[in-house]
Amino acid sequence: MITVLSGGVGAARLLRALCDVTDPEEITAVVNVGDDLVLHGLTICPDLDTINYTLAGLNNEETGWGIVAESWRVNEELAAIGGESWFQLGDRDLATHLYRTQRLGEGATKTEVTRELSARWGVRVRVLPVTNDVIATEFDTEIGRLSFQEYFVRHHHGVRVNAVEVVGVDLARPTDEVLDAMTSAERIVIAPSNPIISIDPILQVRGVREILERRRDVVVAVSPIIDGAALKGPADRLLGELGHEVSSAGVVDFYRGLVGTWVIDEADRELEASLRERGVDVRVTTTIMARSEDARRLAAAVLA
Amino acid sequence: MITVLSGGVGAARLLRALCDVTDPEEITAVVNVGDDLVLHGLTICPDLDTINYTLAGLNNEETGWGIVAESWRVNEELAAIGGESWFQLGDRDLATHLYRTQRLGEGATKTEVTRELSARWGVRVRVLPVTNDVIATEFDTEIGRLSFQEYFVRHHHGVRVNAVEVVGVDLARPTDEVLDAMTSAERIVIAPSNPIISIDPILQVRGVREILERRRDVVVAVSPIIDGAALKGPADRLLGELGHEVSSAGVVDFYRGLVGTWVIDEADRELEASLRERGVDVRVTTTIMARSEDARRLAAAVLA
Numbered sequence: 001m002i003t004v005l006s007g008g009v010g011a012a013r014l015l016r017a018l019c020d021v022t023d024p025e026e027i028t029a030v031v032n033v034g035d036d037l038v039l040h041g042l043t044i045c046p047d048l049d050t051i052n053y054t055l056a057g058l059n060n061e062e063t064g065w066g067i068v069a070e071s072w073r074v075n076e077e078l079a080a081i082g083g084e085s086w087f088q089l090g091d092r093d094l095a096t097h098l099y100r101t102q103r104l105g106e107g108a109t110k111t112e113v114t115r116e117l118s119a120r121w122g123v124r125v126r127v128l129p130v131t132n133d134v135i136a137t138e139f140d141t142e143i144g145r146l147s148f149q150e151y152f153v154r155h156h157h158g159v160r161v162n163a164v165e166v167v168g169v170d171l172a173r174p175t176d177e178v179l180d181a182m183t184s185a186e187r188i189v190i191a192p193s194n195p196i197i198s199i200d201p202i203l204q205v206r207g208v209r210e211i212l213e214r215r216r217d218v219v220v221a222v223s224p225i226i227d228g229a230a231l232k233g234p235a236d237r238l239l240g241e242l243g244h245e246v247s248s249a250g251v252v253d254f255y256r257g258l259v260g261t262w263v264i265d266e267a268d269r270e271l272e273a274s275l276r277e278r279g280v281d282v283r284v285t286t287t288i289m290a291r292s293e294d295a296r297r298l299a300a301a302v303l304a
Numbered sequence: 305m306i307t308v309l310s311g312g313v314g315a316a317r318l319l320r321a322l323c324d325v326t327d328p329e330e331i332t333a334v335v336n337v338g339d340d341l342v343l344h345g346l347t348i349c350p351d352l353d354t355i356n357y358t359l360a361g362l363n364n365e366e367t368g369w370g371i372v373a374e375s376w377r378v379n380e381e382l383a384a385i386g387g388e389s390w391f392q393l394g395d396r397d398l399a400t401h402l403y404r405t406q407r408l409g410e411g412a413t414k415t416e417v418t419r420e421l422s423a424r425w426g427v428r429v430r431v432l433p434v435t436n437d438v439i440a441t442e443f444d445t446e447i448g449r450l451s452f453q454e455y456f457v458r459h460h461h462g463v464r465v466n467a468v469e470v471v472g473v474d475l476a477r478p479t480d481e482v483l484d485a486m487t488s489a490e491r492i493v494i495a496p497s498n499p500i501i502s503i504d505p506i507l508q509v510r511g512v513r514e515i516l517e518r519r520r521d522v523v524v525a526v527s528p529i530i531d532g533a534a535l536k537g538p539a540d541r542l543l544g545e546l547g548h549e550v551s552s553a554g555v556v557d558f559y560r561g562l563v564g565t566w567v568i569d570e571a572d573r574e575l576e577a578s579l580r581e582r583g584v585d586v587r588v589t590t591t592i593m594a595r596s597e598d599a600r601r602l603a604a605a606v607l608a
Binding site: 073099 | 342343344345346347375377378379381382384385386387388393395396398399400401402403405406408409420421424425
């Protein structure tokens with residue numbers, strides 16, 4: 001059994017690659033919900049959806065987010081009547097949010113709704129929100145307090161961040177399924193997701209960090225930083241703005257005490273020795289998953 | 305100033321005809337919200353939307369409900385993933401519900417949201433929900449308790465009704481705008497909407513019935529029953545099931561004490577004398593609004 005702490009796109013790709021090298025039913029994704037939002041009354045879970053869509057083969061490769069063969073009728077109409085349309089909601093994607101919101105209103109948990117959607121799309125990986133409680137990652141920025149999607153989508157993660165806070169996390173409990181998946185896994189993987197806004201909200205949920213500390217020998221992390229930069233998104237920028245070194249070494253320090261083995265990219269081979277001095281094992285391979293054979297090689301290195 | 309107590313389609317057509325014979329800005333529609341619902345987390349106001357769509361020229365003449373040039377991508381996708389899709393939500397229509405739900409969540413009232421939507425669509429009639437409070441018309445039926453849309457849409461108003469209840473109406477207050485429109489109007493019109501499930505929920509809101517009683521001399525009602533049948537919908541069936549006579553006379557009795565002048569269809573001319581015996585004035589004209597010249601003639605009769 002393998003448990004993968006997961007954000008959105010990067011985690012989804014690693015999970016898909018893991019499915020190529022091992023039985024998907026042996027894999028559990030424990031997914032960030034700190035960027036979930038309620039918009040127009042609908043509960044939207046971007047990371048859970050990205051993972052389900054990707055594992056179902058429904059992800060939109062062109063845009064890098066959302067669902068394939070998407071249309072935008074509702075969002076266009078919403079813009080026409082003066083509604084907030086900066087968070088682009090596709091028509092197919094909307095059906096997911098309508099379904100989820102209806103089921104949550106009926107008393108289902110986020111865990112149950114996610115399981116229903118996974119089943120409907122034939123996803124065999126077990127996809128779990130880290131918690132059924134509501135948490136919200138927020139940003140203190142140079143232009144004031146922003147919600148996750150205001151920062152990420154509305155402002156294209158282009159404003160300077162002074163601090164990140166996961167509102168509500170003090171009261172959030174991990175689900176029993178998550179605790180079980182983390183304590184019983186033969187390997188726990190930290191996906192190459194944004195450490196600060198995708199993985200840290202998971203770590204902040206009560207008890208999660210402690211399990212990693214206790215089980216760090218089985219924890220393998222893939223660095224999201226390659227040669228000092230993130231492939232996608234603001235991980236590099238945020239690390240720097242919040243006082244961390246913008247490198248694989250900075251990420252290793254960020255996760256200090258939680259990870260037994262690091263997988264870093266060939267481009268960072270020169271860091272291998274200094275990382276080992278930090279008391280971790282290091283594997284070097286291609287961590288860019290654009291080509292499927294590279295993704296499979298990375299997945300094999302993670303499971304080695 | 306003319307104030308029209310309104311349900312959905314029948315009221316919308318009468319309002320449109322009134323706009324042809326008088327200044328739309330002299331007209332206020334006081335609209336039923338007893339069939340409003342929350343579905344998939346979205347607040348849906350079928351009667352308010354039907355009136356706005358119709359007055360904006362956006363109504364779908366083919367279906368008789370909803371919005372013109374509609375598409376169904378979201379609803380099809382929702383059905384595909386196993387969601388509840390019996391209440392058909394069109395893509396354009398959904399934008400209205402997303403807009404409304406977002407604004408309500410921001411603290412706007414239903415009155416404010418309706419005004420915003422009317423303005424966006426160039427509707428010059430003032431369209432007012434009778435109350436900003438939540439009320440819900442429910443049905444005790446032969447198959448159990450049903451919400452409005454379960455009865456009306458899901459079961460195509462095809463099950464026997466024992467009683468109708470407007471849940472929450474005891475606590476609902478009419479808005480100041482509604483009270484003002486009803487007390488200051490030179491004429492109050494009761495549209496040929498379903499008496500039991502469109503108009504009565506308006507009358508049950510505190511104070512509304514009393515204004516009509518006090519002002520019955522200026523109240524004109526159009527009978528929704530023609531030759532013992534409703535043109536559309538279950539008005540005839542419901543009148544009968546709830547012990548009323550299924551005729552214009554039955555409707556006159558239903559509204560006893562509230563209406564000074566009745567407009568009935570040519571087909572019911574033989575009832576004229578017996579209605580006058582009930583102490584109301586009676587006008588006879590074509591009340592079917594399928595042809596625009598007939599609709600205009602009806603509107604003129606209402607304002608005569």
